[in-house]
Amino acid sequence: MKPSSKIAELTELIAPAVRACGVELWGIEFMPQGRKSLLRIYIEVLPDAKAAGEHITIEDCTAVNHQVSGVLDVHDPIAGEYILEVSSPGFDRPLFSPEQVAQFIGEVVSLRLIHAIGTGDAKRRKVTGRLSAATDTTMSVTTDDAQVFDIEFNNVDKANLVYTD
Template sequence: MKLSTKVAELTNIIAPAVAACDVSLWGIEFAPQGRRSLLRIYIEALPEEQAQDKQVTIEDCAAVNHQVSGILEVHDPIAGEYILEVSSPGFDRAFFSDEQMHAYVGQTVSLRLIQAIGTGDQKRRKATGTLDSIDENSLKLTSSDGEQFEIALSNIDKANLIYEDA
């Protein structure tokens, strides 16, 4: 999961404003859409507050929106009009870095791959299963039918947590 140059630039500009609101930056999505672009910022409670079951509130989102709007007005990194959205990553959260997945070992994830894995008729570019382990180069996944995969992190285009009600 490689960040685009634009997302990396926006992250460098936005991260201090998010931190000033006493929340963590989970990730950023930037999608140019014709005349108007969409900038979506995902925030979550600080790790020490998560340990106390604190969740992101609408007030947190509003505070980040206000802070980031001011920063974007000064730096002006987005050409033309844009829509700014701020929210929590939610239950089915997207992962924006490989490091974020470490906390979710043992849970179900969905992956979209750059290149298909498997052999013959069993080749696939999507994989869903339990995240068994992750290291600096690859992860191990077990599908619901018991099939095991080792997938290079460099082959992952997109990854999401799959929420399962306990």
């Protein structure tokens, strides 16, 4: 879950513009795709607004898109063409940091790992299970078949909540 240097650069550049719109930056995905890259920005309401039951609206996404577009036009941190998407994290929200993971202990998460974990024929790069604990460097996930995996954050390529009713 350690962001690349490009994501860190974009976060530093974009976060103040997002905050100026009255919301917070949840995370950034940057996917170079040949001649056209994709920059996806996830925004979330501020904690006190969330406590009051507020949610991200289309108007919030539009305002952030406009503000961030201006910042990107001035600083030009992305070579070539790109598509800018602004979205709420949604029910199956991606998780970008240990602090975010810690907020969802007890919930089901889906992880794609950089290096396989497990032993023998049971090695796997994908783990889905209930998040049972998290520290600054690791998380513990218990799968449906009662296996417990202690996974280091620096081995996580992608993490998402799994929506359950």
